[in-house]
Amino acid sequence: MNGPLAGIRVIDVTQSAAGPYCTMILGDLGADVVKVERPGAGDDARSWAPPYWGDEGCTFLALNRNKRSLAVDLTSTAGKSVFADLLHRADVLVSNMRPGALDRLGFGYAAVAAANPRVVYCAISAYGGTGPKGDRAGYDPLVQAYGGLMSITGERSAPGEPPRPPVRVGTSINDMGTGLWAAAAVLAALLDRERTGRGQLVETSLLETAVGWIPYQVMAYLGSGTVPGRHGSGTPMNAPYEAFPTADGYLMVAAGNNRLWERLCRAIGAPELLADPRFGDNPDRVRHRDELAALLGEVLRTRPSAYWERVLDAAGVPASPIRTVAEVVADEQVASLGMLRPVPHPRIDGYRDVALPVRWDRERPATRRVPPMFGADTREVLAELGRTPGEIDELIAAGAVAAQEGGPVAVSRGQRGPDAGRARHPDG
Structure with a gap:
């Protein structure tokens, strides 16, 4: 499987997380991705460690497969000439430099499109490039705070106690989401180019992604005037729909309708809750979620999570223990999907990566x-x-480019199974 983007060349002027995730997706889909890095330092994520795997930082490893690294000084005349040649042959440029940085170097959208009208120019930023904060730098947790995500993430405060501290979503959700939106927008622009023959400017940002993650909280506020708060592991519109303590941990229970609520009560041996007027339907249960959680917690604490998972699964009630990353890595269902793939690596024994979570004809894009x-x-x-x-030797001697003299590393046929498959600042 060469991938649907085979023959497409992507120039990747990104670092950190959101931009590299976008270009890794494009690379997984078959594009030839040339990662342009500044001499002497490279992508900031190369030094985001520990943890290391061997001598390499795990963050960089997670976001940069299926790429080639070209080190070019974009502030030098010779380096700009190299970059201009790259863009002349490019189908896509992806950048998450701070807004205006590429323009000051002579490679803003207007200049690049004039030289190569077919190029799809994707600009990723923290705050969107316009407005009072448009040109500011930003990282994922900063925008989680600014975009409202932290205000709805974390445990609810008990009556009478002070507010609990804000909590960051445990992954860089704005980075990953912005990378996904950028990749989707690039694909749409490439499709449009098939009709028009011309590329276009594509823009997205961490802030737009953050606001895009919370549409029902925003609509709830617009409709009711009530500011959404934190609900721990639950949601504001369903109950019981949260994690409950068990004898040895926590169990997430998602009884999101009356039919599942009835099954839950009978399965755990508490049918009397079905006759309680406080819990007659979902709006009633939401209004009395604290009392409901206390009653269910009393029952579920009597047995371990694995016991309740078996009981509820047999009853057709969605439930899962809260699992660690180690448990996910060892999980049979994850293994059956081929999400963690062994890939030959010249420097790291036992190397595996996390596959793109899509398949075509049951085959995942390969790690080339x-x-x-x-x-x-x-x-x-x-x-x-x-x-x-x-x-090339002259360019290296002049410092316009830098080269790792070990040469490139490619996986000749990828890893497949039956189901597998100096301008700053960036986004974050």
């Missing part, structure tokens, strides 16, 4: 290249641009 060493593909890419070995 493990995450590159800094500048590992500089010579290869420059040779494709027509530079001779002597010219």
Whole structure:
């Protein structure tokens, strides 16, 4: 499987998380992704460690497979010439430099589109590039705070106690979400180019993603005037729909309708709750969620999570223990989906990566290249641009480019199974 984007070249001027995630998706889909990094440092995420896997930072490994690394000084005349040659041959440019940074270097959208009208130019930023905060830098947790996510994440305060502290969503959800939106927008622009013959400017940001994650909270506020708060593991519109303590941990129970509520009560041996007028239907249960949670907790604390999972599964009630990452990695269902794939790696024994969560004809996109060493593909890419070995040596000597002299690392056929498959600041 070469991927639907085979033959598409993506120039990746991103670092940290949101931009690299976008370009990794495009690479997984078959695009030739050339990751442009600044000499001397490279992507900031290379140093986001520990943890390390071998000598390489796990964050960088997670977001940069299926790419080639080209180290170019975009502030130098020779480096700009190399970059201009790349863009002349590019189908897509993805950047998460701070708004205006590429313009000041001479590579804003207008200049690039004039030289290559077919290019899809994707600009990722923290706050969107316009408005009072448009040109500011930002990272995922900052925008989780600014965009309202932290205000609805965390445990509810008990009556009479002070407010609980804010909680960050446990993954970089705005980064990952912005990368997904950027990739989807690039794909749509490429499809549009098939009809029009021209590329276009695509823009997205962490803030737009943050607001986009909370549509029903926003609509609830607009409709009711009530400011949404924290609901711990639950939701404001369903009950019981949260994690309950058991004898040895916590069990997430999702009884989101009256039919499941009835099954739950009978399965746990508490049919008397069905006759309680406080819990007659979902709106009643939501209004009395604290009393309901206390009553259910009394029952569920009497047995371990695994016991209740079996009981509720037999009754057709959705439920799951709260599991650790280690348990997820070892899970049979995750394994059956081929989400964690062994991939040959020249420096890391037992290397695996997290697959793109889609399949075509039951086959996942392959890992064609493990995450590159800094500048590992500089010579290869420059040779494709027509530079001779002597010219490449001169560029390296002048500091316009940098090269890792170990050469590129590619996985010849990927890893497949039956079901597997110096301008700052960036987004975050």
